[in-house]
Amino acid sequence: MALDLKKYSILIVDDVREMRTSLRTIVKSLGAQKVYEAKSGLEAIEQLQSLDVDIVLCDYNLGEGRDGQQVFEEAKEYGMISPHAAFIMITADNTMDVVMAVVEHSPDGYLVKPLNKSVLELRIEKVLHRKRVFKEIEAQMATGAFAKAAAICDLMIDRNPKMRFDLLRMKAEALFKMDDPDAVAELCAGILMERDVPWATVFMGRARYAVGDFAKARLLFTKAIEQNNTSMEAYDWLAQVDRETGDLATAQKTLAQAVKMSPKSIGRQQVLADLAVENGDHDTARKAFEAAVELGVHSCYSRVDDQVGLVNAVAETGGAEAALKVLSELAKPTARSGDPNQEKPDWRLDLSMGEVLLKNEQAVNAKGSIEKALAGYLEVPRDAADPSAIALAKACYAVGMTAEAQKLLDRIVRENHDREDIIAAVREMFNELGMEGLGGDLIDNACRAVIEINNRGVGLAKQGKLDDAVEMLTQASDELPGNLTISLNVLQAILSQIKHAGYTNQRQYLINEYIERAERIDSENPKLGKIRQKISAIQQMEHQQQAV
Amino acid sequence: MEDVIEESDKGLDFVEALANCVHDIKNSAGVVINAADSIRQTVSDVDVAPELTALQTEARRINHDLIHLLGLYKMDHSKQGICPVIVNCEDLIEELVAYNNPLLEMRGLQFEADAHESVEGYFDREHVLGILNSVINNAQRYAHATIRVACSVDDGYTVLSVEDDGDGYPQEILTRQEIDPGSTSYSAGSTGLGLFFASRIAKLHRHRDRVGRVSLSNDGIEGGGSFKLWLP
Numbered sequence: 001m002a003l004d005l006k007k008y009s010i011l012i013v014d015d016v017r018e019m020r021t022s023l024r025t026i027v028k029s030l031g032a033q034k035v036y037e038a039k040s041g042l043e044a045i046e047q048l049q050s051l052d053v054d055i056v057l058c059d060y061n062l063g064e065g066r067d068g069q070q071v072f073e074e075a076k077e078y079g080m081i082s083p084h085a086a087f088i089m090i091t092a093d094n095t096m097d098v099v100m101a102v103v104e105h106s107p108d109g110y111l112v113k114p115l116n117k118s119v120l121e122l123r124i125e126k127v128l129h130r131k132r133v134f135k136e137i138e139a140q141m142a143t144g145a146f147a148k149a150a151a152i153c154d155l156m157i158d159r160n161p162k163m164r165f166d167l168l169r170m171k172a173e174a175l176f177k178m179d180d181p182d183a184v185a186e187l188c189a190g191i192l193m194e195r196d197v198p199w200a201t202v203f204m205g206r207a208r209y210a211v212g213d214f215a216k217a218r219l220l221f222t223k224a225i226e227q228n229n230t231s232m233e234a235y236d237w238l239a240q241v242d243r244e245t246g247d248l249a250t251a252q253k254t255l256a257q258a259v260k261m262s263p264k265s266i267g268r269q270q271v272l273a274d275l276a277v278e279n280g281d282h283d284t285a286r287k288a289f290e291a292a293v294e295l296g297v298h299s300c301y302s303r304v305d306d307q308v309g310l311v312n313a314v315a316e317t318g319g320a321e322a323a324l325k326v327l328s329e330l331a332k333p334t335a336r337s338g339d340p341n342q343e344k345p346d347w348r349l350d351l352s353m354g355e356v357l358l359k360n361e362q363a364v365n366a367k368g369s370i371e372k373a374l375a376g377y378l379e380v381p382r383d384a385a386d387p388s389a390i391a392l393a394k395a396c397y398a399v400g401m402t403a404e405a406q407k408l409l410d411r412i413v414r415e416n417h418d419r420e421d422i423i424a425a426v427r428e429m430f431n432e433l434g435m436e437g438l439g440g441d442l443i444d445n446a447c448r449a450v451i452e453i454n455n456r457g458v459g460l461a462k463q464g465k466l467d468d469a470v471e472m473l474t475q476a477s478d479e480l481p482g483n484l485t486i487s488l489n490v491l492q493a494i495l496s497q498i499k500h501a502g503y504t505n506q507r508q509y510l511i512n513e514y515i516e517r518a519e520r521i522d523s524e525n526p527k528l529g530k531i532r533q534k535i536s537a538i539q540q541m542e543h544q545q546q547a548v
Numbered sequence: 549m550e551d552v553i554e555e556s557d558k559g560l561d562f563v564e565a566l567a568n569c570v571h572d573i574k575n576s577a578g579v580v581i582n583a584a585d586s587i588r589q590t591v592s593d594v595d596v597a598p599e600l601t602a603l604q605t606e607a608r609r610i611n612h613d614l615i616h617l618l619g620l621y622k623m624d625h626s627k628q629g630i631c632p633v634i635v636n637c638e639d640l641i642e643e644l645v646a647y648n649n650p651l652l653e654m655r656g657l658q659f660e661a662d663a664h665e666s667v668e669g670y671f672d673r674e675h676v677l678g679i680l681n682s683v684i685n686n687a688q689r690y691a692h693a694t695i696r697v698a699c700s701v702d703d704g705y706t707v708l709s710v711e712d713d714g715d716g717y718p719q720e721i722l723t724r725q726e727i728d729p730g731s732t733s734y735s736a737g738s739t740g741l742g743l744f745f746a747s748r749i750a751k752l753h754r755h756r757d758r759v760g761r762v763s764l765s766n767d768g769i770e771g772g773g774s775f776k777l778w779l780p
Binding site: 117119261 | 579
């Protein structure tokens with residue numbers, strides 16, 4: 001049965017014109033009618049944003065700019081391609097770090113050049129078939145119907161014995177989501193009796209980890225690495241166990257090994273860098289931040305934290321002069337081409353510059369940088385105070401910008417009066433500056449102000465003045481959109497309103513707005529979880545009543 | 549503004565330069581292969597057929613040789629490892645047929661595939677594909693009429709084999725204890741390097757107490773050459 005690509009739209013990404021032409025000829029001969037081309041990573045992203053593509057054939061090496069892997073990650077991250085689209089990576093060579101980068105983040109297939117029509121046809125056919133087999137399972141997984149997904153896996157294994165292991169893995173994933181680690185262990189033990197499959201060993205370890213048996217989990221993750229030293233998830237889990245049991249030094253070693261094996265994973269470089277900072281290992285931190293910054297130039301996963309971390313690590317290991325040199329490199333536009341929205345250096349880099357200069361006793365120059373950082377911070381509209389601005393406030397104090405510093409801190413405290421860690425960090429900052437007295441007052445006043453508004457709103461609600469309560473609390477929340485307690489109280493007040501005065505579309509609309517706000521602040525918050533439950537109960541009742 | 553290109557005062561790392569160069573030629577050979585393959589699809593002129601076949605075969609040979617060379621270099625610099633996955637051998641053989649059949653047809657050779665859906669292996673798919681493609685490309689120079697690829701399970705190993713109906717391997721290759729990369733000669737084909745590479749890759753495959761290996765014999769079709777890759 002020959003493959004017919006008539007129904008599919010296809011994007012070919014390659015920087016070499018001859019390759020694009022050759023691939024186009026092949027897919028056209030397989031019936032394709034809608035064929036698009038991109039000659040760089042940037043072009044590919046632009047095409048993917050505007051087109052609805054079913055199949056992407058993407059070369060890994062795309063010259064300057066994003067590589068194929070980064071195109072894939074960005075397209076997935078921002079939902080530019082449908083989950084049912086097939087992304088096939090093509091590489092010219094099977095160098096270890098390239099293969100690791102590609103295999104680890106699993107596009108739907110990868111092909112090593114040279115390839116001809118028959119091979120490409122075969123692979124596309126396989127990938128499309130695989131996508132069909134997994135489509136329903138993935139859809140069930142996405143809606144949280146994990147038991148159903150697992151059942152479909154079993155059904156599909158009967159029909160597609162060749163895909164047995166992939167399907168078993170998916171099933172194990174579904175069983176984890178059902179909080180059934182014992183079933184996962186049972187499934188994997190069956191596979192492992194047959195042969196050593198590293199992922200099954202990893203899943204066994206995860207099942208032990210889930211029930212808190214860290215010692216056994218560690219043994220299993222170590223075993224998975226022995227079975228196959230390219231089993232990257234095993235390293236990540238092993239490091240996770242070490243971290244959980246407080247052995248940060250070993251966790252760092254494990255991740256360093258993993259990074260050596262698969263150096264192109266920006267996420268792991270970032271985790272390693274952060275861990276090294278925690279461990280006070282500035283050398284390792286510097287190397288990992290350096291790698292993360294370099295990989296970040298064209299990656300959607302780049303973080304300003306990596307640049308700042310690099311500057312700090314270099315300052316620690318090579319002194320202020322070296323750090324300033326790194327900063328001037330980072331200020332160049334080429335350091336930011338990964339993020340087209342970022343036209344100038346982030347304020348945190350200006351802050352870093354100021355801090356380095358301060359340490360180097362160049363207060364006058366430092367003040368310039370810190371003013372720039374503050375302007376940059378205030379310029380970007382943000383709906384909540386950024387707790388990382390505490391360092392900015394501290395720098396403001398150091399160069400005598402007292403009023404600015406206080407205003408910043410007052411805002412941070414009011415937005416986060418319910419966050420012990422942030423309040424403690426602010427207090428700590430004041431202590432370091434020898435300003436305990438003034439700091440204590442500022443914190444007290446700011447917290448009291450928030451509590452008072454909040455209590456007034458809650459009091460109104462208790463008196464039954466629900467409309468007034470909602471109005472007062474929404475106003476307070478709009479002034480301090482980063483404050484979780486207030487937004488949760490808004491939700492409580494609206495729920496009482498619905499209970500007493502009935503359900504209306506407007507009230508539901510308001511609920512959605514504040515749920516979104518609360519989720520932005522802390523989507524995992526247990527109080528928020530309870531409110532969500534109440535809301536869905538109300539919605540169900542509403543539906544039933546409508547049905548009656 | 550032009551950048552002035554200055555010679556590094558570190559001097560030339562000849563081995564590194566050679567490796568980069570090999571890499572570059574290998575990719576060029578890849579482009580030649582693609583170009584030759586697409587000419588094959590568009591030109592129906594029978595007159596150019598033998599030359600085109602030679603071009604395709606030799607470009608593939610260059611490509612394979614350089615991949616082996618580069619692979620061995622990377623192994624020595626510990627940049628080369630294997631990345632095993634679960635492979636269905638029927639799919640693998642299907643792909644071998646797809647890649648090689650057009651060329652074998654031109655040479656008037658028959659390509660037999662003997663595969664069972666249930667044979668599964670756990671190995672580095674791309675490396676094994678590369679090795680088998682190279683062996684097939686070599687075998688077609690010696691086969692009279694048929695090349696057969698097969699997979700089986702033997703003594704707990706997944707065995708992938710390539711057999712032909714030619715005159716078989718020369719006795720000195722079969723009696724050799726060690727596979728020696730230095731024995732390459734044009735007349736004997738490029739078996740030395742290719743076999744050495746195949747053997748190194750096979751040895752990187754381990755499962756419990758078993759290690760992968762390569763075996764050669766003249767038990768092929770009617771006493772022809774037989775290449776077997778044993779993967780644990």
